[in-house]
Amino acid sequence: MRFVDIKFSQRNARPGDSIRGVVVVETDKSFVCNQVVLKVKGKERTEMGSGDSKITDEHVHLHGKIILSEAAEIPYGKNEFSFEFKLKTGLPPTYSGYNGWIEYNVEAVVEMDWTLDPKMTRRFRVLPIHPAYLPESDGYNPQNKDTNPLHVELQSDVLRIKQGIPVRFMVDEHSRVNGVRVEIRRREYAKCRSNEHTHDVTIATEFIPISAGDFHRWKDALVGGNWRRVPFQSKLLRTTYLLKVVLEMRWDLDPFVTYRLKVSGEKPEEEIEDIFEAIAIDLGFD
Numbered sequence: 512m513r514f515v516d517i518k519f520s521q522r523n524a525r526p527g528d529s530i531r532g533v534v535v536v537e538t539d540k541s542f543v544c545n546q547v548v549l550k551v552k553g554k555e556r557t558e559m560g561s562g563d564s565k566i567t568d569e570h571v572h573l574h575g576k577i578i579l580s581e582a583a584e585i586p587y588g589k590n591e592f593s594f595e596f597k598l599k600t601g602l603p604p605t606y607s608g609y610n611g612w613i614e615y616n617v618e619a620v621v622e623m624d625w626t627l628d629p630k631m632t633r634r635f636r637v638l639p640i641h642p643a644y645l646p647e648s649d650g651y652n653p654q655n656k657d658t659n660p661l662h663v664e665l666q667s668d669v670l671r672i673k674q675g676i677p678v679r680f681m682v683d684e685h686s687r688v689n690g691v692r693v694e695i696r697r698r699e700y701a702k703c704r705s706n707e708h709t710h711d712v713t714i715a716t717e718f719i720p721i722s723a724g725d726f727h728r729w730k731d732a733l734v735g736g737n738w739r740r741v742p743f744q745s746k747l748l749r750t751t752y753l754l755k756v757v758l759e760m761r762w763d764l765d766p767f768v769t770y771r772l773k774v775s776g777e778k779p780e781e782e783i784e785d786i787f788e789a790i791a792i793d794l795g796f797d
Contacts, residue, residue: 513538517549517619517633525638526602533591534579534619536629541587543623547580549594550618553637555603557611557703557747568703570746572602573615585621603745604639609710610701611748613637639741645669645775653679656768660685661758663768664729670695670752670772675715675735680756681728682721689759690720693734695772700749711753714740718759742774 519532534549553573559566579592594617606613618632647667654665660683670676678693695715701708715735734754742750752774757767 513542513621513629515619515621515629515631517617517631519633519635522634523636523638524598525640526598527600529595529597530617530635531593531595533593534631536585536590536592536621538585538587538590541584543582543584544580545582545622545624546578547585547592548620548622549577549579550620551575551577551596552618553602553613553615555606555611555613555745555747557701559610559701559703559706559708566703566706568747572613572745573599579619598637602637603743603748604741605636606743606748606750608699608701608748608750609712610699610703610708613745613748639743641672641776642741642774643776644778645773654770656770658758658766658768659683660688661691661756661766661768663756665754665770668754668770668772669775670735670738670754671775672739672741672777673737675733675738676754676772678732678734678754678756679729680732681730682726682758684723684726685760687761687763688721689761690718691730691732692757692759693717693719693732694755694757695735695738696753696755697740698751698753700751702747714752738774740774 514537516535517532518535524530551573554569554571556569577594577596579594603613605615615637616632616634618630620628620630622628654668656663662681664679680691682688694713696711697714699710717732717734719732742752752772754770754772755767757765759765
């Protein structure tokens with residue numbers, strides 16, 4: 512029996528961080544190998560069409576090999592080989608979408624002669640880098656959009672991490688109104704050779720029923736509370752986020768308005784001056 516496994520110290524990391532772990536080789540009888548290696552892989556892939564008309568495209572983000580052991584005898588029992596590698600800056604995050612995906616993994620291989628190489632593959636996740644903080648705008652400058660009988664007002668088109676986005680709306684009197692649906696939608700842009708395709712999917716939604724007493728009155732809604740998703744752009748894939756406000760109407764086409772959203776990171780904590788450090792500098796100490 513020859514068994515190979517990979518155990519991570521941490522499976523998730525951001526670009527520029529390190530991934531650490533051990534490759535475990537377990538055997539019930541000692542054997543000689545040529546080397547023990549860890550292959551680091553990362554790529555994105557897009558697909559469009561189906562059957563004979565299906566096309567694909569790929570881009571490699573990571574491709575490397577770490578030698579964990581040169582030619583040696585692997586003794587009976589459990590043997591561990593530690594590894595560590597640093598992720599490149601600028602890597603796109605792990606992603607699974609409608610027309611494509613981005614995936615990262617490591618493969619441990621015990622290379623041998625005259626027999627199948629024992630191996631194991633494990634995935635790890637590259638986390639997105641949080642966007643910069645976008646400060647609140649000064650004054651009150653709402654963004655208004657109208658489509659009869661729906662009126663929508665945004666104080667800001669910024670979707671804030673962990674906070675969501677507040678929305679105001681008003682509905683004119685109409686006999687076939689059910690309510691208002693407020694959605695945050697992810698729009699995926701995919702390139703596959705010379706083809707491009709977009710696909711929308713709803714990520715968060717709130718429904719507010721409308722009764723006769725609600726007509727001609729502004730109402731408030733909050734959508735996307737505890738928001739943590741981040742837009743990204745890679746070689747073949749790109750995502751953005753939209754706000755869609757829909758007036759649900761019986762037997763009629765639902766009128767709606769959309770806004771392109773910006774995503775803001777968290778507000779940095781105010782820097783607090785260390786008074787003791789300030790005193791030391793004033794006195795000429797390092």
